[in-house]
Amino acid sequence: MKQLLAASLLLLSAQAFAQPAAGPFARMVVIQPKPGQSAAFEQGYQRHLAWHKGVSDGWTWHGWSFVLGDRLGMFMDGTFGHAAANFDAAVQPAGDAADNAANVVPYADFLSHGVFRRLDTASVGQPLPDASPWLAMATYTVAPGEETAFERQLVAGATAPANSGRAAPRFTWYRLQIGGAGGQYVLMRAVPSFGAAVDLPEVLPPGARALVRGVRMELLRYRADMSYFPKG
Template sequence: MQLNRFPWRPLLAGSLVLMPAGAALASPPAGPYARMVVIQPKPGQDSAFEAGYEKHLEWHRQAGDSWTWHGWSFVLGERLGYFMDGTFGHAPGNFDNAVQPAADRADNQKHVEPHADFLSHGVFQRLDGASVGAPLPDTSPYLALITYQVLPGQGGAFEQAWTRQRSRLAGSGARYSLYRLQLGGSAPQYMLMRAVPSFGAAADLPEIEPALAGMVHSKRSELLAYRANLSYQP
């Protein structure tokens, strides 16, 4: 998954130790950080993109990648037909120890890039104090995703509103994760994730948003379908 995601990061001679194919890495330390990437298949190449992406996931398997990668297709919203992948639950130092970055990049160039364009790559932090329940995402059939572009200077107030909302929703059965963009896009930006069991249930999600008047510049609501064949579990 490495290609074009940290294009500024140099590979120092002698700094990369390659692992034998199939050798498993130790489990990475847990933490609140995630990397999320949005990919757009080229016109008419959806099937070719998926086939190439499956081959790339097999590369991760053969390389013994210890990170889990979830994959989704956008099924509602402005980015209909796009694809998002992400790896979650990391300590920040994990991102300095991705599996074989140069080989990962080369495999991406071979199998994925001919059929798709990488549109965005961001590092996000889950705000545990503003989230409810076990961390999301997971392998639920659908993921309801709301992206907030917050007005400059309003990030603190936005987070405090969700923190207050968390205490009100304790014990209600609500479950959601709020992520803050750390690097890789226009900030302040936040992503709210909610697991959804079915397409119909997505249309009837209960309202959980606190009062955000005067804080938000724009809000984008989308629905994503989980793609088990385009996901990787070590």
């Protein structure tokens, strides 16, 4: 009987932290601490991550602080590598909203929340994110109707042979699917240091560059203390 009970508990534990189905989609959220409330926001957000742990959330959540760019001082979290159907099975949506209202909303404002699709044929290396200390992020905007041509150029650039002695860059492209203005593409590049972020090689092909209508270049610092990993 004791062995049966132990086996049942192990099975329930594994099911509680079951990994979501893999896929190309990500949710990214940008949060702005209220003036003078940065410390209170971080403490509240960490309490919210404890809520995710307490309800056995099976999703991984990564967190970053913006350190360069016009969103300096803001925070971004994201969950990556999902199938679309996963978003219909988020852990306790009502409880999540209530805990956010209690622990995060008093100290910060949610500025954006978008669902993005990873463009695998335009990317090089393993899909981001990882736990690298820094994340160089560029957001490109193209005009309506130019998305297909832009993506075609990205794929051509990713498959072109390297023509320099430098190590091949690793980068991941995401396209905004829903949650903001159309024609947005996010280039993510994990980097080991601040200096490495300053000296990254260009990966945007010339043909794609000609279609760009706007670009935002930013650097983010990875926050292990503001991230959540389910225990397997």
